[in-house]
Amino acid sequence: MDPKSNKFFRTILITLTTLILSSGPALAAATINGAGATFPYPVYAQWAWQYNKETGVKLNYQSIGSGGGIRQIKAKTVDFGASDAPLKAAELDEAGLLQFPMIMGGVVPVVNVPGIEEGALKLSGTTLANIFLGKINTWNDAAIAKENPGLALPETAITVVYRADGSGTTWIFTNYLSKVSPTWKDSIGNAKAVKWPAGVGGKGNEGVAAYVQRIKGSIGYVEYAYALQNKLAYSLLQNQAGNYIAPTSTAFQAAAANADWANAEGFYLVLTDQPGAESWPITGASFILVHKEQANAATAKEILTFFDWCYRNGASTAEKLDYVPMPEAVVSLVEKTWAEEIKSTGKPVWP
Amino acid sequence: MQTKTHINLDPAFRWLTLASGLAVLLLVGSILYTLVMGAMPALKHFGFGFLTSQDWDPAFMEFGALSSVYGTLVSTAIGMLIAVPLSLVIALFLVEIAPPAVSRIVGGAIELLAAIPSIIYGMWGLFVFAPFMADYVQPWLASIAPGFALFQGPPMGIGMLSAGIILALMVLPFITSVTRDVFQMVPAVVKESAYGMGSTTWEVTRKVTIPYGIQGVVGACFLGLGRAIGETMAVTFVIGNRHEISASLFAAGNSIASTLANEFTEASDDLYLAALIELGLVLFGVTLVLQWAARWWLRRTARKLGAVR
Numbered sequence: 326m327d328p329k330s331n332k333f334f335r336t337i338l339i340t341l342t343t344l345i346l347s348s349g350p351a352l353a354a355a356t357i358n359g360a361g362a363t364f365p366y367p368v369y370a371q372w373a374w375q376y377n378k379e380t381g382v383k384l385n386y387q388s389i390g391s392g393g394g395i396r397q398i399k400a401k402t403v404d405f406g407a408s409d410a411p412l413k414a415a416e417l418d419e420a421g422l423l424q425f426p427m428i429m430g431g432v433v434p435v436v437n438v439p440g441i442e443e444g445a446l447k448l449s450g451t452t453l454a455n456i457f458l459g460k461i462n463t464w465n466d467a468a469i470a471k472e473n474p475g476l477a478l479p480e481t482a483i484t485v486v487y488r489a490d491g492s493g494t495t496w497i498f499t500n501y502l503s504k505v506s507p508t509w510k511d512s513i514g515n516a517k518a519v520k521w522p523a524g525v526g527g528k529g530n531e532g533v534a535a536y537v538q539r540i541k542g543s544i545g546y547v548e549y550a551y552a553l554q555n556k557l558a559y560s561l562l563q564n565q566a567g568n569y570i571a572p573t574s575t576a577f578q579a580a581a582a583n584a585d586w587a588n589a590e591g592f593y594l595v596l597t598d599q600p601g602a603e604s605w606p607i608t609g610a611s612f613i614l615v616h617k618e619q620a621n622a623a624t625a626k627e628i629l630t631f632f633d634w635c636y637r638n639g640a641s642t643a644e645k646l647d648y649v650p651m652p653e654a655v656v657s658l659v660e661k662t663w664a665e666e667i668k669s670t671g672k673p674v675w676p
Numbered sequence: 677m678q679t680k681t682h683i684n685l686d687p688a689f690r691w692l693t694l695a696s697g698l699a700v701l702l703l704v705g706s707i708l709y710t711l712v713m714g715a716m717p718a719l720k721h722f723g724f725g726f727l728t729s730q731d732w733d734p735a736f737m738e739f740g741a742l743s744s745v746y747g748t749l750v751s752t753a754i755g756m757l758i759a760v761p762l763s764l765v766i767a768l769f770l771v772e773i774a775p776p777a778v779s780r781i782v783g784g785a786i787e788l789l790a791a792i793p794s795i796i797y798g799m800w801g802l803f804v805f806a807p808f809m810a811d812y813v814q815p816w817l818a819s820i821a822p823g824f825a826l827f828q829g830p831p832m833g834i835g836m837l838s839a840g841i842i843l844a845l846m847v848l849p850f851i852t853s854v855t856r857d858v859f860q861m862v863p864a865v866v867k868e869s870a871y872g873m874g875s876t877t878w879e880v881t882r883k884v885t886i887p888y889g890i891q892g893v894v895g896a897c898f899l900g901l902g903r904a905i906g907e908t909m910a911v912t913f914v915i916g917n918r919h920e921i922s923a924s925l926f927a928a929g930n931s932i933a934s935t936l937a938n939e940f941t942e943a944s945d946d947l948y949l950a951a952l953i954e955l956g957l958v959l960f961g962v963t964l965v966l967q968w969a970a971r972w973w974l975r976r977t978a979r980k981l982g983a984v985r
Contacts, residue, residue, distance in 0.1 A: 390941035482830065489735070489917030489934075491942025499735075513733030517942045525834060525928040526917030528938060534804055539810065540832050
């Protein structure tokens with residue numbers, strides 16, 4: 326080799342070595358890896374950034390969907406998984422997982438009907454189910470008119486908008502519809518993706534919001550944050566107590582507060598159709614999944630410290646992003662469970 | 677002074693090219709193998725009924741590919757029907773009629789269109805094109821042919837027709853660039869002799885340029901077809917995502933690629949996942965059938981048109 330290329334290669338080698346060696350300290354900082362639901366991703370990302378500023382610990386969250394999150398935590402490729410649909414106790418035991426609720430949100434029916442403002446339309450669970458079943462086809466149908474005396478309902482056809490992609494939001498929504506309509510439960514069911522009897526599918530919450538905004542006479546369901554940000558006209562829903570409730574943070578918290586977390590095995594509790602005068606009927610929590618048996622006590626402690634920080638300091642951030650933080654009582658229950666269930670080589674990791 | 681000894685690189689060259697060719701075969705084979713293995717639970721469970729059923733019910737585990745296959749074929753057909761004549765005409769304009777400066781600018785713009793990511797097409801389709809279709813195009817189509825089965829239903833702006841048109845816009849740059857290059861390769865002497873005998877521009881184009889380049893044009897079309905058939909994001913945004921076959925082009929439908937894009941990440945049941953992979957296998961099969969049809973048609977037309985190749 327001639328002297329010139331020799332020098333060139335030497336320079337490259339020295340530069341690369343320096344870069345690799347200098348990145349050493351950066352690689353040594355702790356990183357927590359998580360994967361799962363897309364619904365809580367915005368709030369998890371904000372919390373992670375704030376936590377990193379305070380403690381230097383990085384959080385790497387891949388929002389690949391609840392199904393992906395469950396698969397990854399079972400395969401132990403991540404430290405925690407996130408799922409909108411809670412796993413049943415049997416499945417948790419089989420995989421050796423512990424599940425706890427982290428954040429809540431509401432699913433809100435939104436409409437685009439000329440003349441109907443936000444909060445003007447009142448719907449009962451049965452009527453909502455019949456609209457989505459395709460049994461009620463026009464806005465001035467008798468069933469809707471009965472619940473909305475005095476509201477001018479046009480003869481426009483109803484276009485249902487649903488989620489085209491498999492999603493936790495659909496799971497929560499169909500869970501509610503299954504509870505209020507036996508026909509829905511038998512023919513359609515409760516799942517992340519179902520065979521919708523009528524309507525069109527939008528991709529993601531954004532897709533549904535976009536379709537509802539464009540199609541006159543449409544009705545869809547979106548996460549609370551999307552209804553607010555896109556200024557969509559939401560409808561009031563009748564809850565189990567018989568009251569027509571507007572979707573607000575208070576209503577979601579009421580649903581969670583009245584829920585019986587203490588007796589829920591593995592925190593398997595679906596917050597739809599909860600008792601309580603002020604409860605919003607379609608509330609849902611997003612769950613975190615961790616292994617009960619942790620290989621590395623230090624990593625386990627890091628993970629739990631992060632979640633504890635989120636419970637104690639993340640409320641205002643969550644509310645700014647239109648999510649609902651877990652109530653105090655539930656947080657204490659969860660941390661008690663951590664102390665009892667999460668162990669590393671026989672010794673409890675928390676507190 | 678040292679003289680360089682002559683090393684015979686031929687064996688190495690032969691080996692390298694052979695290995696690369698085999699690697700391609702290996703890749704296709706391994707993809708096919710993975711698809712078949714992944715789809716096995718669904719293949720065993722549904723059998724042939726998978727291809728004839730319109731049912732897509734993830735809650736009760738009933739799956740059928742018919743609506744997805746129909747949507748893929750129809751949206752691709754609409755896209756190709758619009759794109760191919762348009763591309764031919766644009767390419768001819770660029771080669772035969774446009775002054776060199778215009779040809780360069782328009783050609784550059786077409787290549788830029790090809791570089792736009794498909795998700796941008798999807799978002800543009802949803803936010804700009806769909807309202808345009810809903811407010812102007814669809815009502816106009818419904819009014820000029822009232823009662824026509826293809827134009828029934830409320831003008832939502834999204835649906836099979838919009839998806840087909842967006843596909844046409846995506847496929848157009850590819851076919852146009854290749855066709856333009858093909859037409860530019862027609863030897864000037866052949867065209868000049870035609871002009872010399874008194875032909876008009878149109879006659880030269882029709883009788884000399886096109887027959888000379890027909891095989892290249894068909895190749896370009898199949899390139900575009902390959903893109904259209906597998907196009908995911910752009911279609912997902914505007915097709916309406918409904919697992920149902922409708923006669924009307926205004927109705928929502930779905931395609932194989934859009935179903936996979938929408939439902940793959942959340943499919944947590946094994947049978948659901950296997951059904952989705954089987955959909956991918958069906959797409960693989962459809963593409964293969966279309967390619968064989970392409971090759972057969974090429975061989976026929978080559979003889980018929982007396983291609984100069």
